[in-house]
Amino acid sequence: MTTEPIYKTDALIAEDIDAYLEQHQHKTMLRFITCGSVDDGKSTLIGRLLYDSKMIFEDQLDALANDSKKVGTQGQEIDFALLVDGLAAEREQGITIDVAYRFFNTEKRKFIVADCPGHEQYTRNMVTGASTADLAVVMIDARKGVLVQTRRHSYLCNLIGIRNIVLAVNKMDLVDYSQEVFDKIVADYAKFAEEIGIESFTAMPISGFKGDNITVAPSENTPWYEGPSLIEHLETVEVLNAQDAEKPFRMPVQWVNRPNLDFRGFSGQIATGAVKPGDAVRVLPSGKTSHVRSIVTYGGDLDEAVAGQSVTLTLTDEIDCSRGNVIAVADNPPEVADQFEATVVWMDDEPLLPGRGYWLKLGTQTVSAAIAEPKYEINVNTLERLAAKTLGLNAIGVAEVTTDKPLVFEPYADSRTLGGFILIDKVTNATVAAGMLHFSLRRSQNVHWQAVDITREEHARLKNQTPKVLWFTGLSGSGKSTIANEVEKRLNLMNRHTFLLDGDNIRHGLNKDLGFTDADRVENIRRVGEVARLMTDAGLIVLTAFISPFRAERQMVRDLLPEGEFVEIFVDTPLEVAEERDVKGLYKKAREGKLKNFTGIDSPYEAPENAEIRVNTVEMTPQEAAAYIIDRIMPLK
Known part of the structure; x- marks a missing residue:
């Protein structure tokens, strides 16, 4: 009832x-x-x-x-x-x-x-x-x-x-x-x-x-x-963000939707503006143009999509487009550049190292980036602009940012999505900073990569070898230069085209303006990495003998080169053994306080965690180490 x-x-x-x-x-x-x-x-x-x-x-x-x-x-x-x-x-x-x-x-x-x-x-x-x-x-x-x-x-x-x-x-x-x-x-x-x-x-x-x-x-x-x-x-x-609908259309591509061979769409959330089927669009940074064929969603195709909606766009033309690209209205696209001025809010306990490579994530784009020495730090309490060589925890400064690839962006004042970024430490994967892009630097628009007819593959073919960088790292006195010199002699006898970049020799010329602070060490390796990359473009096998104490900088050089061309060789010698040798008298000066920022004494050395080759000069002679290395890197063709 x-x-x-x-x-x-x-x-x-x-x-x-x-x-x-x-x-x-x-x-x-x-x-x-x-x-x-x-x-x-x-x-x-x-x-x-x-x-x-x-x-x-x-x-x-x-x-x-x-x-x-x-x-x-x-x-x-x-x-x-x-x-x-x-x-x-x-x-x-x-x-x-x-x-x-x-x-x-x-x-x-x-x-x-x-x-x-x-x-x-x-x-x-x-x-x-x-x-x-x-x-x-x-x-x-x-x-x-x-x-x-x-x-x-x-x-x-x-x-x-x-x-x-x-x-x-x-x-x-x-x-x-x-x-x-x-x-x-x-x-x-x-x-x-x-x-x-x-x-x-x-x-x-x-x-x-x-x-x-x-x-x-x-x-x-x-x-x-x-x-x-x-x-x-x-x-x-x-809500001011509602005004995003009135701005030009931009959609960072999050992923390419390819469930079968008959469908290819580009998915993402619309950052600003609106889009309709038939609209002319441009894919950046390539600049290729097409038209929107359809706007696909889980609930069915749309006649229009606006800022804030997550959609999949199909285009009328088969053009290259992938995650990290930005689809924008064709006649009013955002800028593309690789050098910027930005405000940086530092969030890590370890201070900024100018010149160090960090991952920069902006929207769906991820590139390698370096921050220059700050133009100034902002005292938030007084609004003063203070001279600064770095940024510590919670510090806010203005600095130049350089990326290894062109970045699709808009000033942060116009778009949070395409103007706001974070920096990620390449070794720890920790987020170390947040930033807001102001504008691109004029030199980034005036300097263009010059196309050449003779490729790096043809340089290598002419020398009948595979270009490589053999990166020797270890403490001062570990035997890096001795072993690298021995390896080069053996490669020379094998008719290989080589060049040896030694840490001390480089500081007599290219890097004579650098000291031994952490920031100078970062810049030292950055320059050497760029030179090594150019030499591999010429088809050479490059040997480098540098302490290179930081993993992040060694990773930065690795990232400059094609997969497999960077070979990290850890000359693993205990500190007490290297100090006992002290062939240059540097450890003695460091212990006496006469030599500051000396690696192993008052400056850290970050040993490789996954080096391709490890040699121990306590267990083998330089000649034995060289033979072992040659055996590991062969064949070179």
Whole structure:
């Protein structure tokens, strides 16, 4: 007898769920961050938003109330910050040290909010959170006013390209909701905002703890404030990224969709603009042109696709296009260059080594890149431009970037997708920096690769040999030069065309301007690598004898050459043995403090992990080592 009502109820529930899903499917999404100085109330504000938007389950609320009592919240009040400060270290210290992301929604919009850490040493975390945000809520403690970290985070938000700024003057309950205090803080911030290029911001007095002007406005405690509540502003603010639809069409190719021989499409997410079947497009960096045949999606072909949509495009012509290419409107394509000026935010504990090769990832493009010595470092607190030879953790500077291949790009101010990049350490695969491209350097447009008729293959054929670089690496005194010289003599007797580049000899000429700092060592190997590559283009077998202490630089040279042409030979001699030999007296000087930055003493040597050949001069003579190497690299044709 109770079956019928139950079925009706289930149907009604299903109906409600469908209506709910339909309603939320078409809501716009706003990504925003909260930032500011330590203990300005960022986590509390987010907790309040989650609470007021009914995004907390009953069991979570009970646990929150219990936790609030444990950390000393007075009375029956809830410490909303505990909803966000999930890391144990944060609860113990009472600060946010990582970026905490939370999702919530209202009747009008969906939100993803990032709670960014306030401490200066976690600036890299803040940059990470801001990189995808459409809006920033800059928090200020009404008792403290504009602080150094407030300025730093505001500068970073502007640098990252966030144009929607909310100045939330928090803890108004602790200053008796004083309009005078509020007005003074807004005036101070407005002066600073103008200095760094923030064109406009929305100021509002709030109390995250008490809930004033968070979800309902105006609060009875601030009758002098006539603006919207924070949630009202977040629900109605225009997302600037929506303007991407009005920009020229660009789509970085993520992968080539080839399920069978009858279909070939290019998949990716449209960064800017719109595209329709029949539109003329250009594939970059090649510059080849075609027309869009169809726009394919899982739900069927489209008559038009716009920025933010992930689609597969088929073209009317069979042209070369692969991951990392960019499909753009034919008559207004983005630029292509290999040298740029950029702002770099350094995120690694180890400082930037100018000239070192890093992987640069921009959109779907990945290339090898080197950062020059910074033009200057920016003091975010004073906005001064400071002289700098490198960048340390959390430092921000402007420098020139050079890539080994042309990069399809647009200035970051015009496109986050084609203007923002990250740098990745080639050895550790750690992300070491984020950057924003400003413009290409004129010389990158004026210098072109000159085509020649005699190829490197023909040079090698004429010499009847396979070009190679035999890269000898090891400590000073390990026997690199002696063994390399012995190998070259044996190759000469075999009628092989060779050239030996020795570390000391190179420093008498090509690299006489370089010292022995880490940065100079990087540049030393970079130059030698380029010379070795040119010599292999001439068909030669090149032998190099350099300490080359860093794995990253040895990998950089390997990346310059075709697969199989770089042979790393580790002359593995223990430090105590090399120091005992000390044929040049260098170790003695280093031990006495007369020779700085000496490898093995006060400068590191990173031994190869997967060298093609390893020889130990304790176990074999130079002649035996040379014979072993010749045996390993043969045949050379």
